[in-house]
Amino acid sequence: MGGTSADIGVAPDGKLRMKHLLDTRIGDYHAMVPMAEVDTIGAGGGSIASIDEGGMFRVGPRSAGAMPGPACYNRGGTEPTSTDAMVVMGWLGADSFLSGTMEVKPELATEAVKTHIADKLGADLEHAAMGIFQILAHSMTEAISLHSVRKGYDPREFSLVAEGGAGPLYAWQIAEHLGIPRVIVPGHPGITSVGGRPADHRRALRGPDDRVDVVGRTRPRLAAPRDGPALRAGRRPAACRRHLRSRHHPRAQRRLPLCRTGLRASCARTRRRDHRRMGRARPRPPSTRCTVVPTRSVSTTSRYSWSTSA
Incomplete structure (x- = not known):
């Protein structure tokens, strides 16, 4: 789970599923290259919370992105995001964000959640912030359930690996809803994908073998x-x-x-x-x-x- 989206994949026996070559697409074009079978939904740290014209409480798929970003970043953003909700609830410490190298304004997060969500719903600030969290967690829970159950896998037999900067904040709620017994959090969740590339070494060697007896002498x-x-x-x-x-x-x-x-x-x-x-x-x-x-x-x-x- 990153800033804009959440990527969901299933790895039975530790092996990530791969797409069929005919299902690999980039935009409107068939890529015909190996691709991991990953579903993406609009749920991230920058997902914007809003009350639509019908009074429906929504979170995402619109995102504040990196610029202007969440309201608490003090970069011009005024709409509340899931990151702002975390700051309001005290789950993200303003003095420890990026090890204290990035200044976060809790008062801006509070103002955004209060103005756009709490006041419109007639709810208190904490309930509004918790609502943002729960809606986003529910979206990811449903996506994980569909991605696993429709392929014949029971989430209760798996561990949940929470990657991405925002992943660990939501993992416990998702695991609780799906009955997943164990949550695995990388030591550096925000850079897990980047760290995996230099840590992996792969060599491919190919050679012909026309013999049929692949389980006998050969x-x-x-x-x-x-x-x-x-x-x-x-x-x-x-x-x-x-x-x-x-x-x-x-x-x-x-x-x-x-x-x-x-x-x-x-x-x-x-x-x-x-x-x-x-x-x-x-x-x-x-x-x-x-x-x-x-x-x-x-x-x-x-x-x-x-x-x-x-």
């Missing part, structure tokens, strides 16, 4: 390299995983987990997964091409610490 040869900068930096031995890329049609390609018992078992497992996710299994078209892709992953040392709270 299996040991279908292993990712055991040496390299990323592997040498690992804190524990690297595990090798293999998956299949099965092409049934010139424009239809699927990625399947490779079972130890063979190709037939891999296809059967995929059909069961489809049935769990969609309520039905896809038909069995003749496969014209299968590619085995071995991947070796390690946990590398990172400067960014993570803390876990129940």
Whole structure:
């Protein structure tokens, strides 16, 4: 959760889901490049709270952005945002914002929430600020529920990783509503995505193998390299995983987990997964091409610490 939007993704077994290539778009154009399956909603620290003409209390998707930003930033913004609500409730300390390097004006946040929300609703200041928080938390709760349940996942079986500068402030409420048992807060939530890029090392090596017996004598040869900068930096031995890329049609390609018992078992497992996710299994078209892709992953040392709270 950042300043303008909240990005929501599901990572079963720690692996972020990827979009089908035909579903990857940038604007009106098909990108046809690997993309993480992430939903975005207009919920962030700059989301503007308002009372519309019908008397409906709304928060977002309009955002104050970085300029002018929340009213408490004293940059010309006058409309109340979720950040202003946090300042009013005392959840964001004015003297500790950005470690005290950025001046925040609580009186401006109070004036914005009172003028635009509390007075129009006939509510006191604290209830108006809490209403802003709860509406935004509800929006993210519904989005997470849709993103997980509609794909066959139970949020109660997952942990909630609260990234972004505003994420940890809302995570506890979202987890409570969805019954998520654990919230994980990165040591530096505002720069988690940036920190992940230099911390990750990936090498891709490809080679042809026309043999069909991928689980018999040839299996040991279908292993990712055991040496390299990323592997040498690992804190524990690297595990090798293999998956299949099965092409049934010139424009239809699927990625399947490779079972130890063979190709037939891999296809059967995929059909069961489809049935769990969609309520039905896809038909069995003749496969014209299968590619085995071995991947070796390690946990590398990172400067960014993570803390876990129940």
